[in-house]
Amino acid sequence: MRHTLxxxxxxxxxxxxxxxxLFSGRGFNIESLTVAETLEQGVSHITLxxxxxxxxxxxxxxxxxxxxxxxKVIDFREVRFVDREMALIKVKAEASTRAEALRIVDIFRxxxxxxxxxxxxxEVTGDEGKIQAILDLLSQLGIVxxxxxxxxxxARSRKNSTKR
Amino acid sequence: MKLTGAQIFxxxxxxxxxxxxxxxxxxxxxxxxDEMPKHDIRHILVRHEQGAAHMADGYARATGRxxxxxxxxxxxxxxxxxxxxxxxxxxxxxxxxxxQVPTALIGNDAFQExxxxxxxxxxxxxxxLVKDVHDLARIIRxxxxxxxxGRPGPILVDLPKDVINAKAEYKSPKKIALQGYKxxxxxxxxxxxxxxxxxxKAKKPVIYAGGGVISSNAxxxxxxxxxxxxxxxxxxxxxxxxxxxxHELWLGMLGMHGTFRxxxxxxxxxxxxxxxxRFDDRVTGKLDEFAPSAKIIHIDxxxxxxxxxxxxxxxxxxxxxxxxxxxxxxxxxxxIDDLEKVRKPWLDQIQKWxxxxxxxxxxxxxxxxxxxxxxxxYELSEGKAIIATEVGQNQMWAAQYYHFLEPRTLLTSGGLGxxxxxxxxxxxxxxxxxxxxxxxxxxxxxxxxxIQEMITAVENNLPVKVAILNNxxxxxxxxxxxxxxxxxxxxTCLKIAPDFVKLAEAYGALGLRAHKPDEVExxxxxxxxxxxxxxxxxxxxxxxxxxxxxxxxxxxxEMLLA
Numbered sequence: 001m002r003h004t005l006x007x008x009x010x011x012x013x014x015x016x017x018x019x020x021x022l023f024s025g026r027g028f029n030i031e032s033l034t035v036a037e038t039l040e041q042g043v044s045h046i047t048l049x050x051x052x053x054x055x056x057x058x059x060x061x062x063x064x065x066x067x068x069x070x071x072k073v074i075d076f077r078e079v080r081f082v083d084r085e086m087a088l089i090k091v092k093a094e095a096s097t098r099a100e101a102l103r104i105v106d107i108f109r110x111x112x113x114x115x116x117x118x119x120x121x122x123e124v125t126g127d128e129g130k131i132q133a134i135l136d137l138l139s140q141l142g143i144v145x146x147x148x149x150x151x152x153x154x155a156r157s158r159k160n161s162t163k164r
Numbered sequence: 165m166k167l168t169g170a171q172i173f174x175x176x177x178x179x180x181x182x183x184x185x186x187x188x189x190x191x192x193x194x195x196x197x198d199e200m201p202k203h204d205i206r207h208i209l210v211r212h213e214q215g216a217a218h219m220a221d222g223y224a225r226a227t228g229r230x231x232x233x234x235x236x237x238x239x240x241x242x243x244x245x246x247x248x249x250x251x252x253x254x255x256x257x258x259x260x261x262x263x264q265v266p267t268a269l270i271g272n273d274a275f276q277e278x279x280x281x282x283x284x285x286x287x288x289x290x291x292x293l294v295k296d297v298h299d300l301a302r303i304i305r306x307x308x309x310x311x312x313x314g315r316p317g318p319i320l321v322d323l324p325k326d327v328i329n330a331k332a333e334y335k336s337p338k339k340i341a342l343q344g345y346k347x348x349x350x351x352x353x354x355x356x357x358x359x360x361x362x363x364x365k366a367k368k369p370v371i372y373a374g375g376g377v378i379s380s381n382a383x384x385x386x387x388x389x390x391x392x393x394x395x396x397x398x399x400x401x402x403x404x405x406x407x408x409x410x411h412e413l414w415l416g417m418l419g420m421h422g423t424f425r426x427x428x429x430x431x432x433x434x435x436x437x438x439x440x441x442r443f444d445d446r447v448t449g450k451l452d453e454f455a456p457s458a459k460i461i462h463i464d465x466x467x468x469x470x471x472x473x474x475x476x477x478x479x480x481x482x483x484x485x486x487x488x489x490x491x492x493x494x495x496x497x498x499x500i501d502d503l504e505k506v507r508k509p510w511l512d513q514i515q516k517w518x519x520x521x522x523x524x525x526x527x528x529x530x531x532x533x534x535x536x537x538x539x540x541x542y543e544l545s546e547g548k549a550i551i552a553t554e555v556g557q558n559q560m561w562a563a564q565y566y567h568f569l570e571p572r573t574l575l576t577s578g579g580l581g582x583x584x585x586x587x588x589x590x591x592x593x594x595x596x597x598x599x600x601x602x603x604x605x606x607x608x609x610x611x612x613x614x615i616q617e618m619i620t621a622v623e624n625n626l627p628v629k630v631a632i633l634n635n636x637x638x639x640x641x642x643x644x645x646x647x648x649x650x651x652x653x654x655x656t657c658l659k660i661a662p663d664f665v666k667l668a669e670a671y672g673a674l675g676l677r678a679h680k681p682d683e684v685e686x687x688x689x690x691x692x693x694x695x696x697x698x699x700x701x702x703x704x705x706x707x708x709x710x711x712x713x714x715x716x717x718x719x720x721x722e723m724l725l726a
Contacts, residue, residue: 010344013293018285025286055471062468068290068310071344 002031003057004083004153006074007046007064011037015069019046022067028052028060032085032150043071047083047152076153083153086125088113089135092142093120101141108134119144166331169297169323170199173261175334176304177205182232184595186210186219190236191276192263192325208595208624211616213240215588217247218614220258222589224251225575226550227596228381230311231258237265238276241322242283246582248318249287253579254402255379257316259307266326267295281322289317297330302337309340314347315466316379347465351482351490359437359461359478360494366435366459368510369395372418372447375402375578376440376464376484383407383571385488386439392495394507396514398426400441401563402578409567415514416523419447420714421560424521424723425514427714430455431721432513438462440484443473444579453719463487521712521725523564532681534558534633534704538565541603541631544688549601550575552590554610555583556640558633560710562605584613587630591617594626601629601692608634609658618671621697629691630699632664635706643709647724668699677701 009015016035023030031049038045050060057077064073076083093101093115101120105112110124124134128151135146167175173196177185184206189197200207210216213235220231235244241262251258265274281293290310292303300323307319363369377386377399383406390397390413397407398415407414416423418430430436436458441447448454454474462469462476463484470479480487500506525535538561541549551566552575553559559576568574575593577585590604604611611632621628633639642656668675674696678687684702691698712723 014281014285017282021285055475059468059472066466066468068342068345 001053002049002051004076004081004151005048005050005061005064006076006153006155007048007070008038008072008074009044009046010069010071011042011044012069015044016046018067018069019048019064022063023050026059026063028056034150034152047150049151074155076155080156081153082156083127083151084125085128085131085149085151086123087131087135087146087148089122089124089138089143090145091120091122091138092118092144094118097141101138104134104137110134165333167334168195168199168331169300169328170196172297172300172332172334173304173323173328174199174203174205176301176336177232178203179336180230180304180308182230184208184223185232185234186216186223186592187234188213188216188236188240190240190263192237192265193234193328195325195328196234196263196323206595208591208620210588210620212614213243214247214584215591215614215617215620217244217258217260218250218582218585218588219592219595219617220260221247221251221256221585222552222575222592223596224256224258224592225589226572226593228379228572229257230308231256231592232261233258234261235263236276237263237280238278240276241280242278245284245287248284248320250577250580250582250585251318252287252289254375254577255316256318257311258318259311260318260320262320262322263328264293264322264324267324268326270324280320284320287318288320289315291320291322293322294324294327297327297332300327300332301334305337306340306342310342310345314345314349348467348481349465349483349486351463351480351487353490355478355480356487356490356494359480360491362435362459362461362478363393363437364500367506368433369393369435369437370415370429370433371395371397371437371439372399372430372441373397373403373406373439374400374441377403377406378571380440380465380484381571382440382485382488385485385492387411388492389488389495392492393500394503394511395437396429396511398422398429400444400447400578401576403441404563405568405571405573408569410569417563419720420449420716421564421710421712422720423523424712424725425517427712427720427723428517429514431719433458436460438464438476439488440464442469445473448473449714449718449720453721525708527681528705529681532678532684532702532704534561534635534702534708535565536681537631537633537684537702537704538562538605540684540688541605542566544685544692545601545603549573549603550590550593550597552576552586552593552602552604554586554604554606554613555581556607556610556638557635557643557708557710558605558607558610558639560640561633564710566605583610587611587614587628588617590628590630591621591626594621594628595624598626604628604630606630606632607639608632608636608661608664609638611664612662615667618668618673618697618699622672626697627695628697630697631688632699632701633704634664634701635704635708636661637706639708640710646707646709647713648715664699664701671697673697673699675699675701677703679703
């Protein structure tokens with residue numbers, strides 16, 4: 001099973017290496033990993049997507065918590081959360097396919113951020129399903145290159161989640 | 165007043181109560197060593213940095229205090245890696261200080277530069293590169309705290325040359341603020357109660373204790389618990405000494421070379437009480453058939469140890485001592501009814517197993533048995549020695565035939581299995597206890613891995629006694645070749661060997677040899693009586709095997725008995 005974890009870490013040299021080294025050293029998988037600073041100075045947030053059964057996930061969470069520079073691990077198996085990913089997609093856009101490309105981008109509320117004679121670069125944001133869907137559609141026109149950010153995730157706040 | 169990094173280093177060590185450093189100087193450490201004579205701290209000069217790390221480790225295991233070593237950059241630092249990994253696997257508190265090239269040169273492939281922080285990241289509990297002298301006192305403080313608290317372990321602190329020279333006010337922080345590090349030391353009372361309820365229902369309980377009992381100084385509580393529950397006790401290699409071996413409830417060590425009764429008891433227990441142990445593969449064997457009918461209680465300070473290999477029914481995170489004290493309180497408040505009667509069938513069964521297959525070997529007149537040598541060491545030291553071991557057959561025979569009475573009397577590389585560990589570890593322990601008898605039970609293979617430290621023992625008047633069980637083989641590997649590879653003794657024969665008696669003499673130590681069983685006792689007596697470091701070379705049966713033995717991957721009840 002695939003799972004998403006949020007990891008708050010002290011923003012110090014080598015922290016990322018400790019986290020990545022933990023996964024490689026113990027044979028855990030990293031499917032994606034994103035890191036950026038938080039509002040709190042000196043604290044960074046890592047969103048990590050990994051796979052494993054119940055016992056492995058428990059180990060991963062515990063092992064992460066054991067790292068001295070890890071302040072907190074948010075196990076998104078236990079809380080409702082929102083996750084998003086951004087992709088930059090370079091797609092063929094020749095005279096015959098431009099209109100179709102634009103329509104698809106529009107349906108997915110993406111943006112064309114760079115245009116050249118034969119290509120569009122498209123920015124699209126969404127959950128995994130949405131990114132996969134637009135990739136599937138655009139691939140029919142010919143995708144040249146895709147760069148994805150990997151997932152970021154945040155817990156839903158309680159008030160909002162009850163309203164929904 | 166501002167102090168140099170070197171001065172801050174020694175002030176900080178003093179504040180931590182450090183009395184001895186095991187080390188070897190080098191280019192980037194010149195300023196530190198220049199400062200050293202001004203401070204009241206003992207420095208033991210090693211001959212190889214691996215020895216320094218093992219000595220700090222042996223010192224830590226024997227005393228319970230943090231062991232310290234100091235080595236130079238590059239090769240000095242990388243030479244400690246085996247020692248650090250050894251301490252890491254066995255959760256031993258040491259702090260390793262490594263010199264580093266000046267900060268401006270880091271990353272430039274400078275002379276004697278190694279990224280030791282990067283190299284040791286996976287085998288330290290935590291490590292630091294000190295980039296600013298103003299952080300030095302805080303980092304040293306944190307390093308010692310991290311090393312000894314929670315699940316102990318090795319910490320490495322990398323000290324660039326310019327940081328050692330730079331000046332700052334010396335202020336040791338009063339409080340340690342590590343926001344990501346808060347080990348759970350107090351056991352949860354609710355879990356303790358659940359555990360005791362399970363104990364009350366158990367018919368065939370077994371206590372399985374490990375090194376955690378030693379490191380939390382809980383041997384007294386373990387004995388009380390075993391006795392008050394009339395519950396048989398087995399320990400891992402790391403737990404030996406945590407329960408007195410002559411005790412009626414003692415099962416002996418369990419695992420691959422454990423006793424018949426310990427492994428059989430594990431196979432039929434209905435309640436396993438694991439205390440400060442980590443379900444290592446040498447203990448569990450085939451996981452599916454490990455304690456198949458048991459409910460499992462697991463007390464450990466490290467949550468990652470719980471349900472790592474074996475699913476646990478009642479986890480208790482906390483310091484072993486605290487958990488055992490709380491458990492003992494419950495036993496006192498509501499003792500189990502008719503305990504003697506309830507336990508009798510189980511203890512009878514264990515007695516039967518003990519009588520069926522006790523630890524045994526066949527004595528011969530013409531050739532010493534290694535087991536006999538260890539038994540004699542036990543007898544003539546009255547069980548009071550501190551025993552260090554190398555790794556392999558010598559280690560297993562020491563574990564089986566030296567009957568440990570007290571905690572912190574066995575220094576052995578259990579997790580990493582480091583040959584070459586024993587001699588330096590013994591020297592480290594002897595440095596802490598100059599008046600105690602410290603013996604390194606060695607093999608002729610492993611003793612050669614750190615033999616250079618003999619001169620360290622001689623120079624510092626540390627009269628360690630090395631007992632080589634000399635079978636002219638890398639014995640344990642040969643045993644596997646003998647049993648599982650049709651005696652294809654490829655690269656395990658050590659017939660071409662140094663003369664260990666002459667070698668001892670060359671180092672200025674005493675060298676003794678026993679060719680035959682009837683010479684063993686005299687050699688041991690003479691060795692013990694000498695004020696010098698001693699190498700005792702015991703010529704033993706070359707093809708002796710360690711039994712019982714559970715083949716790798718088999719269930720623990722499937723033992724080869726001879």
